[in-house]
Amino acid sequence: MNEDKRRQRTKMVTYPSGAVIPERDLGKSPVLECSHLGIEFGGLKAVEDFNLVLGRTEIAGLIGPNGAGKTTIFNLLTKVYQPTHGSVLIDGLDTQSMTVVDVSKAGVARTFQNIRLFGNMSVEDNVRIGLHNQIKYDMFTGIFRLPRYFSREKQQHEKAMELLDIFNMADLADAKAGSLPYGAQRRLEIVRALATNPKLLLLDEPAAGMNPHETEELMDNILRIRDSFQIAVLLIEHDMNLVMGICEGICVLNFGRVIAKGTPEEIQSNPVVIEAYLGKKKEAGQ
Amino acid sequence: MTNPKIKKKDRALTVSWIVVAAVYAAVFAAEQVISPNSMLFTVLKKGATYALVAVSMNLLNGFTGIFSLGQAGFMLLGAYTYAIFTIPLEHRSSVYQYFNGGVVQFTLPWFLAMILAGLVAAFFAWLIGLPVLRLKSDYLAIATLGFAEIIRAILQWNQLGPVTNGSNMLRLFPNFNSFNILKADGSVAVYLSTTVPFLIAGVCIGLIVLLLHSGYGRAFKSIRDDEVAAEAMGVNLAHHKQLAFCISSFFAGVGGAMLAMYQTTVQAKSFTTAMTYEILLMVVIGGVGSVTGSVISSFLFVACSEWWLRFLDNEQFIGDFQVPLLRNGFRLVVFSIIIMVVVLFFRRGIMGTRELPDVIRALPGAVRSLPEKMRARRERRSASRKEAGR
Structure with missing residues (x-):
């Protein structure tokens, strides 16, 4: 096409x-x-x-x-x-x-020649690290679960899913990043980089x-x-x-x-x- | 699409809450029924204390990937802060007998003193974190170990005597037994001397778990998995490492205060490097990166070292036959062997990186769905082989 x-x-x-x-x-x-x-x-x-x-x-x-x-x-x-x-x-x-x-x-966002994913974290969490500076809340909100924690987490989840959809990876969101096949890991690195806007x-x-x-x-x-x-x-x-x-x-x-x-x-x-x-x-x- | 999954997760979480509540109820009930002199309570009190410290160490070592060995130092700061500010005024002259009753002439409620203990430890962590956290792996471990030793020496310094009582013991501050509710005649109405430490440790560990499941926990884990990538994604390494270090030390300080309460006396010379190693062992045996593992292994560790293996230290007779090798000190030999076996053959610890809800989730359907799981694994494996072959 x-x-x-x-x-x-x-x-x-x-x-x-x-x-x-x-x-x-x-x-x-x-x-x-x-x-x-x-x-x-x-x-x-x-x-x-x-x-x-x-x-x-x-x-x-x-x-x-x-x-x-x-x-x-x-x-x-x-x-x-x-x-x-x-x-x-x-x-x-x-x-x-x-x-x-x-x-x-x-x-400026980058991917790495030798894949550098957060291998022990889920696919979604990898993308969420990329969102780290876009959608954030302070530590107090995080520990004590103030309403803003839930709204921000929801925003992060939705944004992460939207980004994963670019490569049709939304159904892999809960998988461990390190267990993905090689090609998928390369794609996930690009998604994670895109998450930093x-x-x-x-x-x-x-x-x-x-x-x-x-x-x-x-x-x-x-x-x-x-x-x-x-x-x-x-x-x-x-x-x-x-x-x-x-x-x-x-x-x-x-x-x-x-x-x-x-x-x-x-x-x-x-x-x-x-x-x-x-x-x-x-x-x-x- | 994700609805059934969420439901399943929630069910496992509910069951976990029930399990935890049941443990607390059992502890409370046991305390009312069993004699307070039982070894069980020694183990439970010390276990709760060490569980908190082990989890705080796991926050650094297991979740942020910072290999720090300063835990005993921060516990010492916490224990001393707690003791210094809670000794009742009427006892100060006898405790500080060589220093004219000391300079601190007020007392804080135990609760405030405990928080202050955490804050003091966190403040020192912040101070030494500034230079030390630039180091990596072994170097960081050596630097923090050295810090713990220095703190131990400084607190025994005679010039600081009016505050720290020099190398003398601090005592007569409120301990775990002060939590018991007394009747008018002085006998105990409700025993709380084990339940309250459990509650303190539980609340602190709960806060750590909440932190780990927020965006900050995710940032910590990303640093553990790959520092370079985390930084490239905009995670401020210095800031997050410092944060993890201070929070871990805060709870180590609270743990130190609890240890002071457990021991009823504090002396700087008992907070040795060996203590840090013990805590590290608990973390490793429980599973680096598992809060549940650290808690379970702390209790097992304390139970083994204080209680279950005690019989090895006494001479035993079967009829007229004296069992060989059993004598004072043999317990430690057996204990070391157990630890070596664990480290050699169960390298990922009791729990690996799993938590209580994960275990519960795996429990009921595990046997039923085994064939299905194996098929899925076979498929996955052949798929990844194909992927690799390309």
Whole structure:
């Protein structure tokens, strides 16, 4: 159903600053602006001079060989690591002095490459942790079960069920998160991230370990989430089918540096990218 | 859709309430009938005290994933606070005989003193939590253990004598027997010396359970399961850890006050590291992450160490034959072996992470629906195998 929609390319436009964003996001302030972002680990430049501007509802991909620094960039954006150079603006706010929690409140949610669910808690409770900062009450209300406790808990329950319905997981609400099959755990991580009411969703290898059919479904779901929540998505992925299928802009990293940027078509035909992925062609005779 | 499930849950909850009420009724009845000198009441009083402390430790270790070993220190603070503020004025000169009756010249009602005991423990927890909670796992355990030792040393310091009575004993404060209702002639009309400690422990444990089943409990559990993910989802780690630490210490302080009442005297030197280990053992034997487990194991632990294994300490004769090995101290050998067996073979403890309603829910239909359950499990397993194979 979404097959045609995916094929239909978004028109990308260039800002005066050189940033490229989808045409429909023109006139709205970008959700994420990184400029000259970099981090060094004891002299090793893990990420260097990383620039990225994301439109309000853009789906962008971050690709590159293993060890290129993709997850490091996610950790920089969410303040798990403190950048040694450059700045990150989320929705226009400088993240310089923010903590991981502040970034979450500012509207950035993420999933993890190696699934990090709350394994001993129920599926619903996992989502409710995501709602933690949206629907809350004080400790006194919680312990003494004041009326507000019940109304807030009900709100949380309804919201959690609504979110779980995105992936048709409402009937699994009482299951233990750790006992879910792998694919369902990946989906639950996305639901939990969505529960934090983000403006920008960071997906770290969402299709890892999925079969082609599940990946197709995931692609439709990512598009659907973007359309219904009107959020931007930045994803790291090795599955080129997914990246080329739904990403509007792609950024290729190698050894911590951006080696190419552009639309899927531009990236596919870029010699530098091909070299990074497949190695240098030997000159004849050498 | 979820209606039948909710009904089932509620029924299990109702049954749990009935079970708890029955226990309280039985304790009250037993107290009126059986001689107050029976070992049973020693075990019940001490058991109730330790149950509260074990649950408070489980709140930290089992539900928040903070490995703290400072429980004895917080109990000590609670016990001393309670004792210092409840010794009647007329006894102060004899208790504080080396310090001219001490500096505290007023008494609080036992109830207020008990809450104050909790508050003092919580305040110190807040103070040391600021630096210490940045540490992780073993380091945190060592730091809190060290804190407990330091508190023990400071409270015995002679310079603090006017308040803490130095290394001397605090005594003559109201104890569990003060709860008995007396007739005019001084004989006991209604025995409450075991029922009231049960009520205090019950209310405190109830508050902890209510907390655990609120959004705060969920946040604690998320920290236990995965700190990194919890933080990324917006759970403020420092705030919630500090909160869990203070609440746990508050109830450890109240537990300390109860221990003071049970012992009728308090002396700092008895709140040793071994005491913390005992409490940790109760938590582990009961099941890390189960309130019910901690309560049950506390009573079992106290009963074994104080009562059921006592016969091992005395020489026994079968006819003319003297049973070998039985002599003073052998009880501890057997006790240690039991603990090792539990830790080796029942690693998840008596209850695992189940609570009383879970057990009740599993009880009646368990045998009837076994074939159905097995089929469901087979299906689940093959489904997950398929999932993994992909």
